[in-house]
Amino acid sequence: MTTNRKSLRWILLHSGAGLAVICSLLTGLRIASLARPQVARFEELLPQGQVIELHFASAVAITLIVLIYIAYRLIGGRRAAGHAQVLQWPGWHRAIIRAGYPLLLLSLVSGWLLFAGGARGVRDLHYLAAFGVLVYLALHAGLYLARWGRQSLLRIALPYWGPRSLRRWMVGSTLLVFSVLLFTGVWSATREQSHLPLTVTHIPLLHPEHPPMAIDGRTDEPQWQGAAPITVYTDGGANFDEGETEVTLRALSNGEEFYLAVRWRDDTESLAHLPLMKTERGWQVQQQGFHNFDETRHYEDKFAVLLSSSCTFGAAGTTHLGRKPLKDRPANWHGKGYHYSSNGQLHDLWHWKAVRTNDMFLADDNFIGPPDQARPGERRYTAGYQQDGKESGAYVMNWQWYKPGVILPKRLPPDPKQLAALQSAGGDASEWVIPWFDYKPYSPKQDANYPEGTVMPSVIYNSNRFEGDRADVRARGYWQDGYWHLELARKLVTGSPLDVPINDGTCLWVSAFDRAQVAHTRHTRAIRLNFAPENSR
Amino acid sequence: MKIWQRAFMLTVVPAATALAALLHQPDFPQPTPHHFTKIDYNGNPLPHWSGPWACVCDQRTGLLWEVKTDSETIHDGLWTYSWYQENDGEFVAASSNPGTPTNGLGRDTFNIGTPNNGDCYFEDERCDTADLIRRTRKEQLCGEQNWRLPTTGELHSLVFTDAKAGQPKIDTAYFPKTKRGDYWTSEQGESLQKVYKHLRRGALAVSFVDGQSITIPHRNAAFVRLVTENSKSCH
Ligand code: HEM
Numbered sequence: 035m036t037t038n039r040k041s042l043r044w045i046l047l048h049s050g051a052g053l054a055v056i057c058s059l060l061t062g063l064r065i066a067s068l069a070r071p072q073v074a075r076f077e078e079l080l081p082q083g084q085v086i087e088l089h090f091a092s093a094v095a096i097t098l099i100v101l102i103y104i105a106y107r108l109i110g111g112r113r114a115a116g117h118a119q120v121l122q123w124p125g126w127h128r129a130i131i132r133a134g135y136p137l138l139l140l141s142l143v144s145g146w147l148l149f150a151g152g153a154r155g156v157r158d159l160h161y162l163a164a165f166g167v168l169v170y171l172a173l174h175a176g177l178y179l180a181r182w183g184r185q186s187l188l189r190i191a192l193p194y195w196g197p198r199s200l201r202r203w204m205v206g207s208t209l210l211v212f213s214v215l216l217f218t219g220v221w222s223a224t225r226e227q228s229h230l231p232l233t234v235t236h237i238p239l240l241h242p243e244h245p246p247m248a249i250d251g252r253t254d255e256p257q258w259q260g261a262a263p264i265t266v267y268t269d270g271g272a273n274f275d276e277g278e279t280e281v282t283l284r285a286l287s288n289g290e291e292f293y294l295a296v297r298w299r300d301d302t303e304s305l306a307h308l309p310l311m312k313t314e315r316g317w318q319v320q321q322q323g324f325h326n327f328d329e330t331r332h333y334e335d336k337f338a339v340l341l342s343s344s345c346t347f348g349a350a351g352t353t354h355l356g357r358k359p360l361k362d363r364p365a366n367w368h369g370k371g372y373h374y375s376s377n378g379q380l381h382d383l384w385h386w387k388a389v390r391t392n393d394m395f396l397a398d399d400n401f402i403g404p405p406d407q408a409r410p411g412e413r414r415y416t417a418g419y420q421q422d423g424k425e426s427g428a429y430v431m432n433w434q435w436y437k438p439g440v441i442l443p444k445r446l447p448p449d450p451k452q453l454a455a456l457q458s459a460g461g462d463a464s465e466w467v468i469p470w471f472d473y474k475p476y477s478p479k480q481d482a483n484y485p486e487g488t489v490m491p492s493v494i495y496n497s498n499r500f501e502g503d504r505a506d507v508r509a510r511g512y513w514q515d516g517y518w519h520l521e522l523a524r525k526l527v528t529g530s531p532l533d534v535p536i537n538d539g540t541c542l543w544v545s546a547f548d549r550a551q552v553a554h555t556r557h558t559r560a561i562r563l564n565f566a567p568e569n570s571r
Numbered sequence: 572m573k574i575w576q577r578a579f580m581l582t583v584v585p586a587a588t589a590l591a592a593l594l595h596q597p598d599f600p601q602p603t604p605h606h607f608t609k610i611d612y613n614g615n616p617l618p619h620w621s622g623p624w625a626c627v628c629d630q631r632t633g634l635l636w637e638v639k640t641d642s643e644t645i646h647d648g649l650w651t652y653s654w655y656q657e658n659d660g661e662f663v664a665a666s667s668n669p670g671t672p673t674n675g676l677g678r679d680t681f682n683i684g685t686p687n688n689g690d691c692y693f694e695d696e697r698c699d700t701a702d703l704i705r706r707t708r709k710e711q712l713c714g715e716q717n718w719r720l721p722t723t724g725e726l727h728s729l730v731f732t733d734a735k736a737g738q739p740k741i742d743t744a745y746f747p748k749t750k751r752g753d754y755w756t757s758e759q760g761e762s763l764q765k766v767y768k769h770l771r772r773g774a775l776a777v778s779f780v781d782g783q784s785i786t787i788p789h790r791n792a793a794f795v796r797l798v799t800e801n802s803k804s805c806h
Pocket of ligand 1: 143
């Protein structure tokens with residue numbers, strides 16, 4: 035059998051395909067573990083870090099190998115394949131190989147559809163196909179190994195090594211170089227050219243007839259009429275119907291400020307942010323996951339925008355999946371991963387919160403930088419995700435110290451009637467925030483006035499506004515008929531070293547949170563700002 | 572190896588690996604040892620990630636520090652104080668600094684500094700450092716009675732240059748509610764400079780904006796973090 039070996043090109047193609055498929059499978063399963071607890075159970079077998087970019091690189095590799103293989107079969111590969119029968123292949127080996135083709139094709143097609151923008155069910159199909167590929171790999175490789183042992187490995191690794199004409203050498207190496215160049219070209223095209231363009235329509239700084247832009251969530255100013263919307267499919271979030279929601283974006287700029295109007299579907303308006311409930315033992319924080327920093331039930335709705343001068347996959351390359359992607363830094367509690375910048379670059383993160391920031395007409399201005407040092411006093415390590423400004427700016431939580439059991443509130447309303455509206459219907463947004471001086475410092479005597487079962491908000495505003503760097507992003511949203519409408523504004527250039535300047539080519543990513551602390555929706559391709567020339571209107 | 576042996580290996584090894592991964596779930600993060608220990612209101616140590624706590628023991632110096640709150644009690648981090656020291660006659664004799672008789676009651680008491688020129692809710696009049704010291708001692712915060720202002724060196728030991736962007740230069744995980752501002756030390760009698768020159772002497776404060784010490788007039792309203800040594804919970 036040693037005399038009758040596979041050709042070098044077969045070995046290169048087969049090994050390339052094998053490696054790329056295994057890489058796709060492992061990185062894909064890591065991605066799947068974000069929203070599928072059954073996959074997350076096997077997390078220790080899965081790779082960590084910047085797996086998303088790796089997944090797309092291997093996707094490009096498999097796709098090209100498949101195309102090359104098809105071309106090779108069409109142009110005379112048939113002959114070569116015909117007489118390479120050495121191991122006595124029983125028919126079912128061939129059957130397995132044949133079954134593998136449609137599975138791989140399904141993975142590729144569903145993968146590229148997901149990449150293109152997704153739609154309901156595509157992710158599930160892609161996930162199912164991945165399982166098919168896993169079974170295929172096990173059967174295909176497993177049966178060969180069982181039947182032929184080490185020989186089968188030698189056979190796929192050691193090429194036929196006979197005399198070759200100079201011409202064959204030349205053609206062979208040209209093809210190899212061509213394939214490498216092809217991969218590099220297609221991969222960089224995928225990285226650089228796959229963005230979703232969002233046109234930033236220019237409006238005049240002052241217009242004699244138009245009112246100034248009011249950041250109130252309502253896009254009724256005539257200026258918005260000229261902004262072309264784009265719709266981005268996002269999925270993978272907690273609670274949203276099937277975890278998905280479509281986000282519609284419009285952008286304007288007057289040369290000084292940047293305005294973003296956002297609308298996304300969310301069937302419920304969630305404002306009860308980790309409310310307190312009086313039990314027979316005392317006050318308790320209503321939570322289901324908060325202890326592991328992954329609350330998905332008693333949380334307010336939120337929306338986040340990441341801005342960067344980088345357009346790399348995985349939110350400007352900041353997404354590092356897994357429980358402990360950094361060897362020398364603390365792990366995260368939920369095992370999903372965290373954001374940080376691995377090249378020192380800063381990325382801006384606007385974080386609008388339906389209760390904690392909306393009443394102040396602001397969004398939290400955060401940033402993603404290099405991974406922070408470990409801080410022994412802090413239970414949660416947030417890696418590169420940091421606040422711009424001073425400590426917890428304007429809101430504090432109404433507990434002296436969070437515990438899963440009973441907590442002591444910081445403050446209580448002097449009159450139980452102040453909580454009446456929250457006891458039955460849930461109350462509107464303003465009822466879920468406590469102005470500092472409406473409540474009084476906690477006292478056991480006052481606590482005795484509250485019966486078991488009382489619900490109390492836990493977000494206290496202690497001043498009206500964030501100060502300094504953290505107050506750069508103005509934002510206001512409102513919920514109506516199953517949609518959130520949010521308007522955001524920031525200076526194009528703030529001058530703060532922690533803010534990314536906004537200009538032509540800046541990339542952004544958006545995420546919606548449906549009463550979830552971290553389980554947000556996401557999209558694959560960056561949204562790239564395209565500043566329309568000033569004279570276009 | 573026979574086919575069945577290989578088949579056995581090829582099924583058992585991956586299956587066992589998968590099973591092991593399924594059964595073994597990774598541990599949650601654990602706290603690492605650190606030189607700060609949280610001490611509760613009664614003087615008992617707490618584990619690193621627990622709370623609430625009222626004091627922090629620094630194992631490097633053996634000092635026990637007051638922790639600020641937002642509880643509107645005497646320890647609220649927003650309150651400010653003018654620098655003021657009530658001295659009995661015997662102490663003044665030993666002091667090299669010129670005492671200023673301020674009470675005019677004719678008692679043999681020499682006091683230094685400016686009383687009642689800071690902002691707090693807990694005194695009928697406005698607040699000074701002596702008020703906070705007196706009340707904290709009386710209250711026996713963390714089981715201690717010897718609360719006092721820290722020296723510059725002591726307060727400097729809390730300066731933490733790796734603080735997060737925009738935060739005071741202190742480890743806020745142990746010292747929450749610290750303001751970006753000046754904190755009084757016990758060292759007074761220093762000559763004032765520049766705009767304050769006409770007031771002649773003031774006391775040293777450490778700024779938690781940049782970790783530097785400066786001399787400011789006694790009458791200024793600055794923050795205070797008290798300290799005690801030889802405490803039962805920190806030595
Ligand atoms: C053998 C080939 C492949 C395998 C085994 C595979 C496997 C997976 C798996 C398991 C997931 C996670 C699905 C989930 O969240 O439940 C995933 C996600 C994804 N895959 Fe693939 N995949 C393959 C090829 C491809 C290809 C060719 C593309 C085309 C670009 C692609 C694009 C994607 C995208 C866009 C996602 C979603 C990423 C995200 O959620 O952030 N995959 N893949």
